[in-house]
Amino acid sequence: MPHKPPTEEEHEARKLVGINYETITNVHATDIPGHYPGEDHSWDINKFRDGFKVQIHQNDPYEASFSLIGCDPSIANAFRRIMIANIPxxxxxxxxxxxxxxxxxxxxxxxxxxxxxxxxxxxxxxxxxxxxxxxxxxxxxxxxxxxxxxxxxxxxxxxxxxxxxxxxxxxxxxxxxxxxxxxxxxxxxxxxxxxxxxxxxxxxxxxxxxxxxxxxxxxxxxxxxxxxxxxxSPVATASYRLMPVINITQPILGRDAEKFQKCFPEGVIGLERVTREEAQQVGSGYEGHEGELKAVVVDPRRDTVSRECLRHEEFKDKVKLSRRRDHFIYLVESTGQIESEQIFLESVQHLKAKAKKFEIQLKNMVR
Missing domain, CATH: 2.170.120.12 (DNA-directed RNA polymerase, insert domain)
Structure with a gap:
């Protein structure tokens, strides 16, 4: 039987770490050669270049926040350690x-x-x-x-x-x-x-x-x-966390929506009115609820993944919490001698120099 390639939804699901009431699931990365029969997960620079992204959230002289998307945890942690310990x-x-x-x-x-x-x-x-x-x-x-x-x-x-x-x-x-x-x-x-x-x-x-x-x-x-x-150390702190993912699987309406909003930090969950089109759509879950408040995800990046919403019975099976394993949200706070943005750029140059030095040593070793 020929191998059936994964759908886009299945591919994205592999990148999520499941956050349950008392457990954490899917903690191990599976995008390695040989894990899935018939799939090639060998590292490719072109594939990496296409999937890698940098998003700037805040860029002030003393504090910067940005996301690295599509890189390995070892690389993400290398940047953090270099910023703390190797920038003079x-x-x-x-x-x-x-x-x-x-x-x-x-x-x-x-x-x-x-x-x-x-x-x-x-x-x-x-x-x-x-x-x-x-x-x-x-x-x-x-x-x-x-x-x-x-x-x-x-x-x-x-x-x-x-x-x-x-x-x-x-x-x-x-x-x-x-x-x-x-x-x-x-x-x-x-x-x-x-x-x-x-x-x-x-x-x-x-x-x-x-x-x-x-x-x-x-x-x-x-x-x-x-x-x-x-x-x-040029930083007061340099840290990263995984991007929270909040998936509302069933409609949360009325007072439940207001309670659901309070389970998260400010700005994560918003309240909107159910539109006429949604109320008329069969199977949407909003039938007959036109004009009622519904809970929607506004900015999951602000979430601290406290799992507070999972404690309430009315939200059971209506929300799934997870974190994306290849999306790292950095917070860099400069002590003031080097601007926060420059600290990260210096860490990139430092890691690049280390890689070149290792390449030379590796070539000398195999001669």
């Missing part, structure tokens, strides 16, 4: 404490300073600044110097009845904006004016001081990657 940034790495009379211990203060994200001119940060080895001497092309010299004193102009320490004292609070960058050599060419190195958020609180307390610190900022320390 500049961060405070060496802290020289000359005086610290605050209540914060030296090591805790140094850790706080290292975690402050900085930004500056893209050309200077990414092209001019080079890597600095452990034993290398500080140079203008591998190290940026910073200083933090703050002393808390009484404010002679404060009101006698004032209780706010920020008005009672000078420098009662030490912020990231109090850090001074000391440029050297050619750094002046790349980090002046609008391109100046500065904290992403100048109001990050570093310490609280009282009269008689002071901080005198010098710091070195160098280039590093997140795999060495989290302070070098």
């Amino acid at each position: 940034t500049l961060a405070i790495d060496q802290v020289f404490i000359y005086n610290n009379k605050s209540v914060i211990q030296d090591e805790v203060l140094a850790s706080r300073l290292g975690l402050i994200p900085f930004t500056g001119g893209r050309e200077g940060l990414q092209d001019f600044m080079k890597w600095r080895a452990k034993d290398d001497e500080p140079k203008d092309y591998n190290t940026v110097g910073l200083e933090l010299c703050v002393k808390c004193e009484n404010n002679p102009d404060a009101s006698p009845n004032e209780t706010d320490p920020r008005k009672l004292y000078k420098h009662a609070h030490v912020y990231a904006k109090d850090i001074v960058v000391t440029l050297a050599g050619r750094q002046v060419e790349f980090f002046s004016g609008e391109n100046a190195i500065r904290p992403v958020n100048p109001d990050i609180l570093i310490a609280k001081l009282r009269p008689g307390q002071e901080i005198d610190i010098k710091m070195h900022m160098i280039k590093g990657v997140g795999s060495n320390h989290a302070k070098f």
